[in-house]
Amino acid sequence: MSELERFFNITPHHLAELPSVIKSRKSVLKKVVNPKKRKITELSFSGETNEPCEAEPILARLCSSLTDKNSTETDEALAADYVPFPFTLTADGVARQAGDNERSSDKVEHIAGPLIIRRLTRGADGANYGLLLSAETLDRKIVEMAIPATRLHGDPAELARMLAERGVRVVPSKEKSLTAYLDAARSLARARPWLTAMLRTGWAEGEQMTYVLPDRVIGRPHCVYQPAQPNRMAEACNKNGTLVDWQRQIATPAYQSDIALFVLCASFAAALLRPANSDSFGFNLAGMTSRGKTTALQIAASVWGLGSDPGADSRAYVRRWSSTGNALEALAEEHSDLPLCLDELGQFRNAAELGKAVYALTGGRGAERLKADSSRRTVREWRTVVLSSGEISISESMTQNGQQQKGGQALRILDLPFPATGLFPNDTNAGKTVRDLKQACTVCYGTAGRAFAKWLVDTFQTHGAALECIRERRSACVQQLADKELPEIMRAVERFALIQVAGEFAIQAGTLDCGPERIAAAVRAAWGMWRNAVPDVDDGKRAVQRIAQYIAAHPGQFPSTTETKQLPQTVAGYYKAGDELYLLTDDALRAAIGDTAKVAAIHALEAAGLLFKNETTRQKSKHFIAALNQRTYFYAVRAQILDVTEINRCLSDSFQDGEVRQPQTVMAQGKVSDASMPHSKNDIEQF
Structure with missing residues (x-):
């Protein structure tokens, strides 16, 4: 050339x-x-x-x-x-x-x-x-x-x-x-x-x-x-105004509300997941309508981007739950190391798959998929803190749609009961405060998150240095929140502690100008809300409760072991009056515990002293059934399981110190249900 x-x-x-x-x-x-x-x-x-x-x-x-x-x-x-x-x-x-x-x-x-x-x-x-x-x-x-x-x-x-x-x-x-x-x-x-x-x-x-x-x-x-x-991130994750404007118009009013300050710190915490070597998690604000839940999400969104109301501005950082599972994966990837704010849980398009969506959002990795030519697509990956809102909790939503929430799901996105008194319960002019905050989130946004990220980079330079500092601070926060809890609960404590560390870092970075004691108070308040309302997060304890509910709901499906004539068409097992035992078939146990692992259920029954065994090497015990005229193996559950209060105390004690506690005998009555198993020899496992 x-x-x-x-x-x-x-x-x-x-x-x-x-x-x-x-x-x-x-x-x-x-x-x-x-x-x-x-x-x-x-x-x-x-x-x-x-x-x-x-x-x-x-x-x-x-x-x-x-x-x-x-x-x-x-x-x-x-x-x-x-x-x-x-x-x-x-x-x-x-x-x-x-x-x-x-x-x-x-x-x-x-x-x-x-x-x-x-x-x-x-x-x-x-x-x-x-x-x-x-x-x-x-x-x-x-x-x-x-x-x-x-x-x-x-x-x-x-x-x-x-x-x-x-x-x-x-x-x-x-x-x-x-x-x-x-x-x-x-x-x-x-x-x-x-x-x-x-x-x-x-x-x-x-x-x-x-x-x-x-x-x-x-x-x-x-x-x-x-x-x-x-994607829309160039418009949603942007900045406008100055950091001073954001602090004066958004952060300062948020200091007056425990929930507002907590979600503000949670928004900063999204940038700490990688340095802290933490997995993704989230919080769902569940409560009555018109109490300020969406406003709380807008406050959190304003840290990184446009904090407009998602119903009024298509460019808003806050998104709706009105997506499919695949679309949520794409959203999570777009918000890697950023908070993912999702409003209106009730709008999730596939409510029957909510449990899977919780696992997917906090799992950090999308599903393996193929292209049209059968080659593998690039798998989506992310880290995020999910901030959600809805009129009911995730647990309630799953129950309404025929799902049983597992302990792992309850610990991945934690349900926080939103106060009925609203976002600013002590403010006599709370309505004006909320309106001013909503307006401020549309004009002052994005500066705090950028200043926070720059401070992290300038201060630590490497992820290893940041990890050492975060680990030490996090450990101190854990000790402040809870000294002795079950291992499952301690996972939640770690998450709340990381939120507190993020708030303290934000003070050092100059993005928040309140005291660290105010951050600690807000985190303690949020922790108390969750801990007081949290259901059992141990899958075994949940399984025991479900077995109790199943027995109480099907009393007519447990005829006496001595009955030979007036038997129901179908049975879930038998009741042995002398020993006060409910004898459950394999099918009945599976129906009772749902998708919970049977191993976890049996272990919890044993730990609580509720599983009767007459052979040391077997989890089942053999009993004579008059209607069958033979001895057959069943899962023999003590009748004390129907006392929910006593069983919860017994389970908590047994998991904490390893001792088997025998609850007091209390019988309960329930309603007859059609859910049961057919009564025949072929439906009962024999050994």
Whole structure:
């Protein structure tokens, strides 16, 4: 290739067209606008990324400063670096010469609004190549977006729709020409420094601390957020106003409410999951309507992004539960190392799958799926603190839809009963306070989270250093909250303790200006709400309660072991009056405990002294059934199980000190139900 070809970035078959192209470029460059009328909102890579900020955005210079009279060789060379032949760029946008001869050289094919490729991107692992686009919107703002290079090989209409959603004009029917322009401009961009593509928000891979947000990367230089799929995070996770404004209008009123301050600290805690080596978890604010639950979520959202009411603003950081399970996975990935705020639990589209959704959201990893060609899709991954709200608890919602909440689910998203007195119970003018907060969340947002993340990076620099500090502080908070609890409850204590650590860190970072004792009081109040209302989270204890409920609900399905004539059509077992034992068949036990592991149920019965055994090597015991005229093995459960209060005390004592406690004998009556098993020898396991 000759020097001339390399300079103009053209191939030999274009040389004959060069005179007409130069004439065309010179004519269209006369269409310019006044630079003072153009509002510049280009994403800056200065400050947190340590990358020098250009004195003037490249796109604005290309569109506004090149004129026929005052264009300089520098400006023309700049245009040649960004705009490939045979395309042109003016204030009207991207165009291409329509004809091949001099007569038609003044005719141009308009393609899109002003648009260039600023840089090329690639992932740290050498994959996930992409383009950093700089474009002018219809309201003359300059925006930037990083897109995967694979977009150039998909449906051109999808690429055009994505740009149109961001306000960039694309001429209808010119989608393929747009793709051709970007592909040609990509060759020119190879000569410029590359950027590292970050596919998710939050902490980047590696020991060195680098925090990724849609509008900036804090820590590592020359990086950019490039999601694999288009999302709303650039609009929702943004900032407006100053940190001082946020502190005065949002944080200060929140100090007057334990719940408001608690969710505020929980929002900061999302950024501590990776440094603390913690899994994802969450809290569900459950209570009556119009008490301030959505406002609490807006307060938490304002730490990182637009805190508008989700019912009034489609750009709001707070989302609705009105999604499918797959959509929730995508939302969780978009909010990695950020809080995921979900309003209106009752709107979840597949209520029968709520238990699975709880596991999925807090599991940190999506389901394995295949593409159309049977190859594996990239698995979604995330870390997040879920902040939810609803008129009923997750446990109640699952029960209403025929599900049984497991202990693990209860500890992953913890139900917090929202006070009936509202978000500000001691404020005589609570209504005005809530209205002012809602308004403030729409104008002051995003600054606190960015300041907090920058403080973490500047203070610790590595995740190892942060882990040591968090571990020590967290241990002290655990001791303050609960000295002696069951192992399952201690998992919850750890979560509340991390919220307190986040609040204390936020004070050190200068984002919160209350005292650490106020943070501790708010966390203790939230802990008390949960602990006083929490059901048993041990699966074994839950299974024992379900067995008791099953027996009480089916008294007619347990005929006497001595009865031979007046037997019900179906039985769940038998009642042995002399020993006060309920003899359960295998099917009855499975029906009673649901999807709880039978091993956990049997262990809990044994620990509480409720399982009768007449053979040391068997969990079942053998009893004579007159109707069958033989001895048969059953799970023999003592009748004391029907005393719920006594059994709860007995179970708690047995799990804490390992001793088997014998409860007092109390009989209970229940209602007859049709749920039962057929009465025949074949339905009873025999040994």
